[in-house]
Each structure stands twice: as structure tokens, then as C-alpha cells.
Amino acid sequence: MTLSWVSILRLGLVQMALGMIVVLTTATMNRVMVVELALPAILPGLLVTLYYGTQFARPHFGHGADGGGRRTPWIIGGVACLGAGAMLAAFAVGLMAHSTWGGIAVAVPGFLLIGLGIGAAGTNLLALLASRVASDRQAAAGSAVWIMMIFGLAATGITAGMLLDPYSPARLLAVTAGVSGIALLFAVIGTWGQERTPAPVKPRANRKLAYRAAVAELWADPRVRGFTIFVFASMLAYNLQDLILEPYAGHVFGMTVGQSTQLGGMHHAGALAGMIAVLLSGTVLARWIVVPIRVWIVGGCVLSGASLLALAWGGMHASTWPITANVFTLGLANGAFAVAAIGAMMGLAREGDESREGIRMGLFGAAQAIAFGAGSFLGTAAADVMRALVASDAIAYGSVFAAEGVVFLIAAGLALSLNTHTDPAPAGDLIPGE
Template sequence: MAASHLGWLGIVRLGFVQAALGAVVVLTTSTINRVMIVELMLPAMLPGLFVTWHYALQVLRPSWGHRSDKGGRRTPWILAGMAALALGGFGAAVSVHIMASNMLAGMIAAAISFTLIGGGVGAAGTNLLVLLAKRVAETRRAAAATIVWIMMIVGFILTAALAGQFLDPFSTERLMAVAGVICAVAFIMTLLALWGVERTVQPTEKPAAARPHTPFRQAIAEVWADATARGFAIFIFVSMLAYSAQDLILEPFAGIVFGLTPGQSTSLSGIQNSGVLLGMVLVGGLSTLFPRLMSLRSWTVLGCVGSALALSGLVAAAQVGPGWPLNPSVFALGFMNGVFAVAAIGSMFSMANSGGQSREGVRMGLFGASQAIAFGIGGFAGTVLVDVTRLMLGSPVMAYATVFAVEAVLFLAAAALAAAVGRREGFGDAANPLILAARHQASGS
């Protein structure tokens, strides 16, 4: 029996999986990270190294995608990855409890836990995106990307809010209890959301036993030899490097240059996230209702250029100071980031399917690895560049202005890369799903 494309309910179900992934990740990279620094008074470098290690493991994403390509099913990999992630998330909370009495044993437990987290995120996240890419109709991919990423952000927000409520008064025992509940609920939600999604086989796929076995090195070499896939992976790296470099410096910038209190700078982050959500909804909605309006490639380029302009506004804000309208500038940056991000993700779905030869997992793994490595480097590099330029220039204002300017240049470079990839065979069609569907229909008739 041939499998039909996922309807909106099926897309939302997979969005719950992404929300579950986000819930466990934000617990470990935000809450547990803060506990290590504030309550345990550890150097920020130590939890930073654990988070960086979990990003570093994402280089294995292409390998996990290749292994699921061989079997033809993604659900087992998503469930196994989510199990590892949930175990690692709970283990990270346990490691904090151990650190309170035995620092060495706690560090070893944390290293093991963050290894599970990195492996779980890579295996589950890569194959979830492949499943979406294969089971969502071309004309719905931008909207699907919007739905899934909004649900992930909702997972971030709900987890932070609930964890914050139940962690007070704080104790490491309470942290373990809260983490255990969050991780268990995340795994159960994933199990229920995936139930029956892959019950049937895609009509274009061969059964797993009928597929010729290709070694991973050959498979990744074939994907990398594809100029379109290679160019898109490089675009993902550069754009996400620019996107992530602002994460750890925007709130300190607001405090130092504009004198905002911690509460006010946290509200500023909320303004930015509101802009991100609006940009995602706009692109997802317009791409679905009016697919001829703009291609996903064009939305991607527009978002990158717009992000560069918004960052230029922050460069000016650093020079002008408190008289500058900071909130609108940060909202504009978030909005353009949302436009770029959801369009790039929608294009990623199309690109994963464009190469044939059952290489969807390898392609998505390559794109996911590019994104994760950029995130791991970007946040750290942004803080290092601020410190270095502050020492060189003797001015924190000029230091932040310099970093924002570098990010703007990176976004412009990403826009040029996206436009160049779009001129190559394959990406231009995949970026406009309506035209692609019409061509398939014409060739079939």
C-alpha cells in the first residue's frame, strides 16, 4: 500500500517530537548550565565545554543518516535518539547532584551525560527532519518548517517556565525530580507522536533488502561531490555562524551600552523571539497560500540581507547609545532571522530529496552537522571577539559594534551563497514547490 503525504495533523504530530527534543535540550543547556555556574560556583568554561562537546558530536549526523538510509525507516532512530537524549538529560541533573559532594565523579557523570545528549540530538533530530522531508508535500514544506520550529520554541518556553516554577526552593534533589519528569514526558510524547507514521512504505522506495549497500565513506563522498549539496551545506554553515554569534552578546550589550537591568534585557530577548515567530509565520503562511509570490530561495536571500541591515542598525545603536530605539531594532533583527531561518529549513527539506539514490539521511545529516558546528563555534566566537576587540580598542561599545558588523558581513556572504546555490541545477526548482509539482504532473501525463 502506497503511503500518502502527511496531512496537517501528521505535521503537528512530528512537531511534538521537535518540541520534546527542545524541552530536554533547553533543560540541559540553560537550566543545568546556570546551576553549575551560579549554585555550584564553577568557572563558566566548564559547563561551556560540556555544551560545546554536545555540539561537536553533531559531526556524526551524516553517519546516522546513512545508517537509517540503509534500513529505510526513520522511526527506530528517532526513538533511540530520544531515549539517549532523555537519559542524558536526566543524567546531567544527577551529575550536578554528585558534583555537590564529589566533583571528579560529577564531572565524569556530566561528560557521559552530555555525550548521550549530543548523540541523541543528532540521531533523533537528523532522522526527524528526513521523515518530514520525505512525507510532507512540496507545497507544504515551508509551512511544515514553520509549524515544527514554532513548536520547538514553545517547548523551550514551557520547559523554562515550568522548571523555573518547580525548582524553587532550589535543591539538587528537586532538580533531579524536575529533570526526570521532563525527560520522561518528552520520551512518552515522542513515542505517541510517532505511532503509525511509518506504517506504510513510500511508493518510490525499494524495500530495504533490495537496496545495494553503499559504504558510508562512498555515500558521503558522493553527496559532497554534488555541487548543489556542497554549496548548500556551506551556506548553512556561514548563515548559522552569523545567526548564532549574537546569542551570548545581545543581552550584555543592552546592559552595558543602554543600562538595562537583567529583567529588562530578558524582556528584550522576548521581543527578539516574538520577531522570530512572526517572521516564521509570515513565510510559512505566504509560501503556502501564495506559492508563486516568492520562492523559498528568494525568502532565504531576503532574510539574510534583512538580518544584515538589522545588525547594521545595532552597530548604529552602539554609537548613538540610549537615544536609539533599541526595541524596534531588536524586533527587526528577530523578524528577519525568522524569515531566513524558516525559508532555509524549508529549502533543506527539498534539498534532502533532490539527489536521489536514497541519500536523504546523508544529505540531511550533512546539513545538520553544518548547522550544529556553526552553532558550537558561533556563540563562543562572538564572546571571544568581544573580549579581544575590547582589549584592542579599549571600548566595550566599539567591541560590540565590531561584532555586530562582522555578523552583518557574514549574513551578506550567506545571501550571496544562497543565490549562487540557487543558480545551480536542482535548487532553483526545489525552492519553488508549485513549479516543481507542475513539472512532475506534466511529465507524468
């Protein structure tokens, strides 16, 4: 039996819970370490890298839930682990004011718990959605839960910001504990009773495969392998610009800190608009026109690539280039393709004669998270290298944006090629066999 929209939105509370806690670790604690404690920016960067490093375990979390037949304990346990890690990290930040190395020693296991918690909860949340959301709702459902996550990020950032002034280590720990408690409550509300209704029955019962054997069997499927490579390429391109857009605005367009921050906000606003467009196309507008998932994915990748190439060109004409409109368009394309890709993930994850949604979604999620981590590093490293090699900041940054745009165009080609591995798909489907 498939999930109703009420049930889908309840599961969106779990995604919101993940965003609520993560924003404290990646934004608030990052700022405290660099500004209030005057520590090198590489320290929070390395700690976040630890989180990304744990994402290799995502397929393992999905495989464990596949074998046990229930995902709710993994989701609630993952959120609890995430909250515990966040509180340990907050305590570590306070400790750094007195002993830098002591604080780092405490922060390392904290950030490892953060990564493991996100992996366990996030993987099995998407697997639960994949197994129980109707195929014609997958892209819209992906949009809905991601919009709720963004709302959680924004609401927590604003509220925590007010509660943390004036800053003190005790305040940071108290706010983190409060947010973690609310997030755990949301996870319980979101998952309560969701698995009481039996999932659609698969033709065969799950075989008891060892983890490595299950991964090897999965990787042998050409569509799974091709889609995983597409996810990695597209998400790498998505994140390459994340940490260099605002420096580019300052160095090339002469924007102030406030102006470049607003520009980054325009990118997020565009992404939200793209997600809403996909949501509306799968709900309200579906009565009159059906936009296939493949159109959103391929179109979003192509428009993202074109927007990045335009951004690279615009730097050489900074005095007249409409950078705000350019960045908003980039965000629009990014948001549309990203949530449509989530919908396609859910479609492919539910395929097969056995209930293997967890390990499939874990494989895709690991590819996405690793690409995000690699993108953050490679984008900044490439910008630094190019600025050292050429005298023009516009050319240095522009070369990175242009390369990113090419990767997006390659990802669009990979998405188109997915249909060539098997029999033709039903009209409008990216993933055959839905």
C-alpha cells in the same frame, strides 16, 4: 504518499520533545552550576561544547537509517538516549555539590549522550519530513515544527521553574526524569504509524554504499556542497550575536539585567513572528499569493545583515537609538530565514534517484550544529578581544555585529548562487529539481 497537516503536527511533537529536554540542560543546569554551586561559567560551556562535538555523527545516523529503511526506531531511540543523558547530567550536577571532579566525570558521558540523542532523533525526524512532505508545504512544515519546539522550550522552562523551587538536587533529578518521560511519550505519539504508509517510490533502490563512500559521493554534488556551505555561513552569522547581545545592552545602552533579559525576549518574539509569517504564507495566504522559499531565505539574510549593521551603528548613538525595534526586526529576519532554510533543506534532501534523505539531512544538520557551536565561541571571543584593543565598548561590540552582518550578506549571495549550478529551477524554488 505525502503527510497531512495532522501528521506533520504529530511529528512536531518530536521536535517539541527535543526542546523540552534541551532547555533543562542548557538553561537550568547551566544556572545551577554557575550560581548555586559557584563553579566557573566555562564548565557548562565546555560541557555544551561536548554536545556540539557529537554533531559530526549526524550524517552517520542518517546513513544508518537510509540503509535500514526505517526512521522511527532512530527517532524514538534518540529521544530515549537524550532523556537518559539529561538524567545522568542532573545526577552529575547534584554530585558536584559534594565532589566537583566526581560530578564532572559523570557529566561528561551525560552530555555526550545528550548530543548523540539529539543527533539521531533530530536528523531522522527532518529526513522523515523531507521524504514525505509535499514540496509546496516544506517551508510551512518547517515553520510549524520549529514553532512547536519553541513552545516546548517556553512551557518547560516555566513549568520546571515552578517545580524546582525551592531547589534541591533530588528535585532537579525528579523534574528531569518527569520531563524526559513526557518527551519520550510525545516521541512515540508523534511517530506512531507514520511510516506505515509507503513513502514516494524512488527510481532506483538504494545501493549498499559504505559510509565514507556515501559522504564522498554526496559532497561531489555541487548543489549539496554549495548548500552545506551556505547553511554553515548563515547559521554561524545567526549565532554570533547570541551570547553578546545582552552584555552589549548593558555595557553600551546601560540596561539593567531585567531590561536586557526583556531585550533578549524581544529577539525571540521577533523570531517567532518570522516563523509564523512563513507558516501563514505557505498555508492561509497561499490562496492569494505564493512567496517562494528563495525570497524568504535571501530576504531574511539581507534583512538580518542590515539589522546587525544598524545595531552596530546604533551603539554610537545609544541615547536616541530604538534598540528594541532594531532587535525585534533582527529576530523577525532570523526566524523567517531559518525556517525557510529548513524547508529548502528538506527539498534538497529528497532529491536524487535513491532514498538518501537521512545522510543528506545529516550533513546539513552537522553544518548547522557546528556553526552554532563555533558562533557562540567566536562571538564571545571576538567581543573580548575587541574590548581589550579599543577603549569604546560601542566600537568593540559594534565591530563584531558589523562583521556578523557582513557574513549574513555573504550567505545571501551564496543562497542566490545555488541556482547557478544546474538548470534553471521551477519558478519560486531555491533548490532545483523539486
